[in-house]
Amino acid sequence: MEGVDAVVGVLQGGDQAEICQHLQSFNTQHAQTFGFPNLQQDKRKDLVSAILEVLNKDMQPSCHATCLSTIRILSRDKASLQFLAKPPCVTTLLKHAGMDGAEAVLELPEDEVIAEAEKCLCNIIFTSPTAQRLCSSNGCVEGVAGRLKCISDPHLSYDVKIFAVRLTFLLTALCIDIRQRLQVEFNIPALLLSAMEHTLGVENNSTLGTLEGAVLTDEQVDLLSEILKTMFNVTLTGQARQLDEEELERYKHMTAVCRYMLMCRASSEAKQEELHSHTINLMTNMPRNCLGEVIVQQGERGVGTEYDGWNMDAIMTILDFLERRIDQNKRLLETLTPVLTCLIAISRANRNVRKFLRTKVLPPLRDVETLPQEGPKLRNKCVRLMTCVVTEVKEAAAEFLFVLCKENVDRLVKYTGFGNAAGLLAHRGLLAGGPCSGQHNYSSGDEESDTEEYLVAKDKINPVTGRVEPDRPNPLEEMTEEQKEHLFMQLASDFDKLTREGIVKPTMIGSDGRLHVVEGGVAEMMARAQTPPPDNSDNEEEDDNE
Known part of the structure; x- marks a missing residue:
């Protein structure tokens, strides 16, 4: 590809101004490029090596940011990954992202560098299993945890925050060992919950009990969506294992935060739908004994939807979300299964919610x-x-x-x-x-x-x-006996043919309440139907409780 040799030459022997000029031109030209099929492998290797040399030198942050932008563009090309996913490159990117150790120090002038390095890491880790394995042992886990602790830092730029969380999402989604380390060693659910509260501005627990949510900016919604996706990954085992008291309280608090987010409003319907979708997905991971936090006492204000003294606004939000998704009729598995699963879990967990949902559905x-x-x-x-x-x-x-x-x-x-x-x-x-x-107990009241x-x-x-059924005329009324007999014989012949060819099979309901094929055909089925069932009345007890 023309021009790469010139760029490499400048990277190896030019000053900062020349390097920035040539790389900016390259970046502008390939801003929408996602592959370099005409670039030879040795040229790729030379370009990556030359950029890494510049990144490892003491230069202005603007020059490093431009170099990282070039790396980001190259990381879209799968053929370049064999050079980008190697330890020298990943280590350099972690250093510029401030994630090469838990105590990484962030300086405000380098925010652009940090964000660009995080973007590069996201692209490389998403595509390369080699890079994923590297990140389990090169300080990346400690760096990610350290960054999440800094989310509440007001001096940290939005880009740095959102790409740090996105990187955490990719690591927890693609690397089970990293997910487990973040859970066990760094208590990542607590870090993410704190980041969620800070983004919502609800560090004060009393805010969560309010009946109205905040109006969120697009940046808040986008950051919350990334946090919710990551939180989903690290809470997948919440229902399957025994939680200690501290974890149980955290999950309850998490559910209360989810309720608050369902009450929040975004700048557009699309953003609000996105936030609610990720919130509902996370709620499917909540343990059953925590789901009661999704409703709060109505109080004296009388605002919103009330049922039996409880505010049901969050439940109505989920129900409205379900109806919109049904009406959209797109990608049913992804769009409907989570919200239905969420409603099932809440209905089983809370009697008041189930009764309310029944009045609506x-x-x-x-x-x-x-x-x-x-x-x-x-x-x-x-x-x-x-x-x-x-x-x-x-x-x-x-x-x-x-x-x-x-x-x-x-x-x-x-x-x-x-x-x-x-x-x-x-x-x-x-x-x-x-x-x-089933194992689920319901109240006995009708x-x-x-x-x-x-x-x-x-x-x-x-x-x-x-x-x-509406009244319908009897189709046999106008037929003679001979016509009826002919029709019945024809039907019997057709049914017998379907049975012999295995297209249909006679079945009966067995003692286990399921359908079972009757091997002897229709005659055997009729014989079984005429046999009275055994009298087990002495061994059965009726339970009237529902």
Whole structure:
């Protein structure tokens, strides 16, 4: 590639002014370049080596910043990584980022240098497993932890803060050993929580209990998003292990901070959606006994959404977020699974939240002539998700509605129809009805009273479709007996052919509540159906508690 030899020559023998001039020209020319296919490998090596020599000399910060900008551009090119991901380069970048030790000192004039070095490290570590392994033993972990401790420093620039957190996110996402070291040796959840509080301006705990959040700038939202993503990585094991008292209090406080962020407003809907998305993702990692912090006492002001003395604004924010994501109908696995998982966990953790969500999602049934999956209401939208082609979304939506029904099969079928609920019931072994064998306990009170419309139509509702079927003419009325017999014989022949070819298989609900193929075909199935079940009444006890 033309011009590289000249740049290398200036780097090796020119003064600072010449170096800056040539590199700035190179950087401007390739500002939007993401690959250098015409650059020979030996030229790449010479260019990287020459830049590193300049970076290791005592020069003006502006010259170092320009050199680092060139490294950043080269780091986009995968072919250059074999030179950039080596110890000399990574060590030099850590030095200029102030991350080559836990006690790194930051000077205000070098903020541009620090930020550029962090950007280079982000690019290289994101793409290179070699660089990821290097960072586990070259002081990077100590440097990252030291930088996070300085997030509250008012003299630290925004760019330095956000790229430091982004680098931490990459390290914790890509390197399990680094994530574990940051957790065990440096208590990174506490550092990130402190950074989150400082960014929100809620170091005073009393602020978290307020019913209204702050108005956040775009920079605050972007920094919080990076912190939330990193916090998600380092709290992945929070639900799976036993927490000590200090950790439990931290998780509770973290949930309270999440509630406050759900109340905050951003400069645009897109920024607010981004903040809420990352907040909800983090809440899916919170232990169940911490999720009660997502609601606060309503107090005397009477502001916002209240239910049974509790402020439900944060829950409404999550519910509105769910409905918007359903309406967007894009990337369903990534957009819907986290928010549904979050709502399931909160509903199981807090009785008041579950009862409130039920009033919003499954209010007392009045419309008994429309299919449960048809209509604009949130109940209709959630029922439609129960037959979604994305398995994870289908299962999460069904689980959410099942929890709102206190995992009662009859109640779920009432609101969704057996056809929509069949997938969940088959998976849980509940096709035959009966109590759920899960570990979740619900209060015994019957929270609903049937509407007059439902009681009038109850006996006419088709349990499979979940509605009162419209009157339809009998297609057999106009047929003669010979025509009926011919039709029945044709249907029997077609069904027999489908069975013999294995396209359909006769099944029955077994004692475990799941479908089982009947090997003997239809005749065997009919014989089993006529056999009365054994009398186990002496060994069964009914539990009326829901």
